[in-house]
Amino acid sequence: MKLLIARPSPFARKVRVALLEKGLPFETRVDLPWNPGAQAPSLNPLGKVPALQLDDGRTLYDSKVIIEYLETLGLEPVLLPAEPTARVAHRQIEALADGVCDAVVLIVLERARRPELQSADWISRQRAKVEAGFAAADRLLGAKTWFVDDAFGLADVAVGCMLAYTALRLPVFDWRGRHPALAAFGVRIESRPSFAATRPEPQPIQTVG
C-alpha cells in the first residue's frame, strides 16, 4: 500500500496512526496539495491528502473512508467497534475533531493570502469553531482516559491529531491552559509509538490569492 500524505496533515496522520497501530506495512509519499505540481489531484479528484493506493489498484480517499476500509481487514486493535452506540460515538467525536482541523486549515489559508485580502471576520468565525470544538472535546472526555467506553479507538486518534495540529498551526490558542484534561490526554496519546512516529511537521505553502 502507498499512502500520499502531507507532513502537517491531521487527516493523513489519522490514517498513518491507524496503519501503524494495526501493524500494516505501507510506503509513504509526501505531497503538498496546495502547491503547483501536487500529486494529490492524480489520485483524488478533490486534490486532497490522504489518498491510499491499494495493492489491487484501487485508490481510496478521505481519511474516514480509508479507516473504514482498514477496519474491514479485521486487525487489532479495533478502532471502530461494531456495537452501534459506541460506533456512532466514535464517529461523532471524529467529526468534531476533523471539523476543528478544517477550521484551523481555513485560518492557515486565510493568513497565507496577501495581507490586504485577509478577512479578520472570517478568521474570527473559524477561531470560534476551534474554541467551541475544544470545549466540546473537553466535556466529552471528562475524567476518562479514553473517549468511548474507556478503550483506545478512533475518537482518541482523531482528537490526538487535532491537538497536535492545532498546537502546530495555531500556537496562539492556549488550549493546554484552558483545558488541562485535554493537555494530559495529549501527553498520554503522544507517548504511543504510532503517535511518536507521526508528529506533524510544518511544510511551507505558497501564498494563496
Ligand SMILES: N[C@@H](CCC(=O)N[C@@H](CS)C(=O)NCC(=O)O)C(=O)O
Ligand atoms: N475530509 C478529508 C479532508 C482532507 C484535507 O482537507 N486535506 C488537506 C490537507 S490537511 C488537503 O489536502 N487540502 C488540499 C486542498 O483542499 O486543496 C479527509 O478526512 O481526508
